Amino acid sequence: MSVSSEHSNDAHNMQSRLRNLYQAHKPEIQIQLHRRRSLYSTFDKIEGLAVLVAPTDTSFDEIEIEFVGTTRTYVERLTTAAAISGKSEAFHQFLKLKQPRLDEHLPEDRVLRAGQKYELPFVFVVPQHLLPRVCQHKIAGPALRDIHLQLPPSFGDKDVELKSExxxxxxxxxxxxxxxxxxxxxxxxxxxxxxxxxxxxxxxRRVRVIPATDEQPPLIVGDDSEYTLRKERTIRKGVLQGKLGTLVVEASQPAPMRLQAHRTEEQQPSMATVFLRFDPVDAKSPPPRLGSMASKLKVCTYFASTARSSFPTKQASLSDLSQGMHSEQLNLSSRCVANVEWTKHDGNVDALRRRDSGCSDVTTGVPEPSDSYKGKSFYTAKVLVPLSLPTNKAFVPTFHTCLVSRIYQLKLELGLHTAGIGGTIDLKVPIQISFHSNGDSSPRSGSIDSSMEMIIDDEIGDYFHSRTNHVPDDALTGRSRIGSQAPVDDAPPGYSFFASQSGRQTVPVF
Structure with a gap:
């Protein structure tokens, strides 16, 4: 062994001994929860004790117990411009509840006596909404701000040791x-x-929170939307042969899929309805032969390193260097619809008047006529598609925050079999996932991951440990700031710009 290697080992051993000596003289803190629960929801109480034991007499000025919610994101971009390449990060402390009146449980001289146990009770209630000051950045409208002020679920909060299970x-x-x-x-x-x-x-001590969520109104799908609620397809007799007619496939946003609050509850499936219409070129043209109807769920996670002023879109995530997107597609079901029953209708002008909306008439279930419709007879059919969430995945409700969003898209694929010609027609429909708590939040396995729900007794890590060595200015108490360049008078939250390649920015957590 070389002399330099011996010196390096000696230095490492000395650092370890000093660290252990310092840890041995630190007061020990234990956070005990009275009612151990795997998950907390809206209006649930988080009660317990913070138990302090000091190995030596320890003088202090303040002891704080807080319930904290934080968001962290980062976006990596590789561009030809070196000035904007690299990683941009953001941190947002959107929730901070402080336990009052702790002094009555502490010694008046502000000294923790060696070996004496101090028990500090705390009670927090999971709120329904966040304070308005949490979202004061520029935004498209008050409706989006209201959504940003809804409590988000625990997200990506999985312990490394449990990841494989x-x-x-x-x-x-x-x-x-x-x-x-x-x-x-x-x-x-x-x-x-x-x-x-x-x-x-x-x-x-980390806890898992899934707030109760309200069903949001159906999305307004415009012409430039990434969703497709209606498609038309020309049906032919065969390759290079004449037309049989035009098939219209149409769907609307289904009811939300609900995560279950109890393990004993059976999952209540949602139902998507696909309306079909066939406008034949003449009375002798029959409806096309159908194959299968497949349903798929696209899971989209949007994240940003700066506050977003509008709902996230795929296009924005590609063009804006401060935004990113991650998506996965899951197969839900596939069923044969070859025996679907078609209903023939006469060409009544009053009943067939064109409507401004491109959606189905909910009272008749009859789609709007195709562009090639000549006012003659036509056929309609309806296909019901049951929707259930896979049990081998963990889901959270649909949500939007200033930095992170989780949305879901339903893809419906209709297979066609006409004169030996295959093919599919696919629709992309928005769908929500919601969660309703009954007061005993223990979600069903496969809806919300049971092993992820474990309460983790954790040493202070990246999320709950202050990365600064001093207290922020009074104006910043209880507020979030990102980066040293964030102006002091900015209302929370603050967000970082592109982080320098030389190193990470320091951010005050509290």
Whole structure:
């Protein structure tokens, strides 16, 4: 072994001994939850004790217990311009509830006695909405701001040790939302002309939160939308032969798919309805032969390193260097619809008047006529498509925040078999996933991942540990800032721009 290697080992051993010596003199903090629950939802109480034991007499100035919700994102872009290449990151503390009146459980002289146990009770209630100051950036309209102020679910909050055992949550590592109870013992110190707060000891316990969600109104699908609710296809007798007519395939947004709140509950499937219309060229042309109807679910996660002013879109994620998108497609079902029953209608002008909307008439189930319709007889049919979530994946409700969104798209593929000519017609329909809590939040396995629901007793990590060595200015208390260039008078949240390639930016968590 070389002399330099021996010196390196000695230095490493010395650092380890000093670290262990420091840890041995730190007060120990345990966060105990009274009613151990795998998941918390809206209006649920999070109750427990923060138990403090100091190995030696320890002087302190403040002890805090908080319930905190945070979001972290990053976007990596490779461009030809070196100035904007690299990683841009964002951090947002959207929730901070502080336990009051802790002083009555602490010694008046602000000294934790060696070996004495101090039990500090805390009670937090999972809120229904966030405070308006959480979302004060430029935004398209008040409706979107209201959505941003709804509590988001725990997202991508999976412990590394459980990752191999848990169903895939389909969350990219670029986005994460976490909740936890945080306890900290601190001491004020002078640094020059400033009084800074130094952390003596800290502890966090992560909890999983899935808030109850309200069903949102159906999306308004415009001509430039990535959704397709209606398609027309010319049906021919064969290759290079004459037309039989025009097939219209149409669907509307189905009812939300609900995540179950209890393991014993059976999953209630949603139902999509596909309306078919065939406008023949003459009375002798029969409706086309149908094959199968397949349903697929596209899971889309949008994330950004700057606050978004509108709903995320695929196009925006491709053109905006501060946004990114991750998607996966899941097969739901496939069923034969060859025996679907067609109904023939006479060409009544009043009943067939064209409507402004391109959607089905909910009272008659009759799609709007095709462009080639001549006012003669036509055929209609209806296909019901049951929708159930796969049990080998973990889902969260549809949500939008200032930085992260999770949406779902339903793809319906109709197979055709006419005169030996195959092919498919596909529709892309928006669909929501919702969660309704009954007060005992223990979601069904396969809807919300049961192993992910474990409460993790965790040392302070990236999400609950302050990355600064001093207390932020008073104007920033309880607010989020990203990067050292964030203006002090900006209302929360703040968001970083592109991070420099030389290193990470430091961000104050509290």
């Amino acid at each position: 848990s169903p895939d949550d389909m969350v990219p590592e670029m986005a994460s939302i976490r909740y936890g109870v945080f306890a900290r013992i601190s001491k004020n110190k002078e640094e020059g002309d400033e009084i800074v707060k130094a952390t003596i000891a800290s502890k966090a």
